Amino acid sequence: MSAGHAGTNVLHHPGDSPVHRLPPQVKIVAALLTVIGVVATPREEFWAFGGYLVLVVTVWRMARVPVSHFAKRALIEVPFVVIALLMPLLGGAAGALAGWNILAKGTLGVLTSLTLAATTTPRELIVGLQRLRTPAMLTTIATLMLRYLEVIAAEARRMRLARISRGHDPRFLWQVGATARGIGALFIRSYERGERVHLAMVSRGWRGAMPDRGVAASPATWLAGLTPVLVTAAVLGTAVLVP
């Protein structure tokens, strides 16, 4: 459910901590492996999820990002909380455990993603994907998308403001005509802007790939960045192997 992405930078919390300074490719891999470890943990091992929460909070402390920053933004989880609370009604005791499973893993997943987004700028995340050998075409599209998202979103906001100031006040689905025609106009303007952007890029020497501004990470940096993954693996190993 993705209602309400306000700006492009709302999740980033600028800082100069060791976590912020880690190369983005290391952070992406660390976040992904950590969440895979969390998802693979058996649901009955309640203590393990507490351990993962302590781990995430430790990373927040090291990154010097206040807990309130994450608390507000974790609200994106609310629909899943509702689903998880409905589960016991649908499935009894097994349902309650299943609801807990979805709630715990979903929440830890969101907190991990939020940690990544808080300590890494959107641009760095794209550079990270580039360093992880993502095809240049994908990272270039993503770069241009992020760069123009604010422009297109602002255009959409201006069109909405124009509609409202002319008395548009839709309340029912059958009143969406003007909104939909606005979306049509927005597509035409986006497409035409794309054509202009392409010509501007070609005239400035575009050859089909973005310059790679990232730096390779040393093995020591990888080891430091992957510490949370090692902790997760240790917790997971204990949860699976120790009866």
Added chain:
Amino acid sequence: MHMSDGLINAPTSLIFGGVAVIGMAVAMVGARRDLDDRTAPMAGLVAAFVFATQMLNFPILPGVSGHLLGGALAAILAGPYVGALCVGIVLVVQALVFADGGLTALGANITNMAIIGTAAGYLVAVALRSVATRSKTGLAAVAFLAAFLNTVIASLGFVLEFAIGGDAAFSLGGVTATMVGLHALIGIGEGIITALTVTAVAAARPDLVHLLRGTEKPLEIRSAA
């Protein structure tokens, strides 16, 4: 709705991660054929458009609002490959930059919304192309149907993933009924907006509607008699 982490187990997440990588690779080859060196800027702007439309809420009933998913819309306007590629990139950026949708569920989300949904919507639209090119009403009806089925079939993708790697505590029948019922409602809203948007674009710039390619009337040159 984007899936969060923990809905499907780790092995299933990895399998669908692989499916998503293969699907995106196919979409990339197809998009390059459609747009050649214009691919990156054009797809970038179309992706920004898809992202921006997802921010636009429209009312369904008083107090209840929905937002466009845009898979069928992007496929009808920009073609299936560019459409799938744009929706896929939007999902990746939402997961990484906006913490929307779980990192382990990213493969499943891309499979459902960018690949299954877009392909279903586009195949429906192409199958009914003769209706779409006949009249404005026909185009609106085809766009509605494509967007509706795009939403419902994408939710069936979730049911498939849940059947493979979901929780055995829930009956698959119940999950299927809930998901399909919910997405049929969402699909009606998606369908209406898509139909109105596509007809609005077709009225102003019919050359930009990928589905209508090749139906332009040739310029008629009459000699002065």
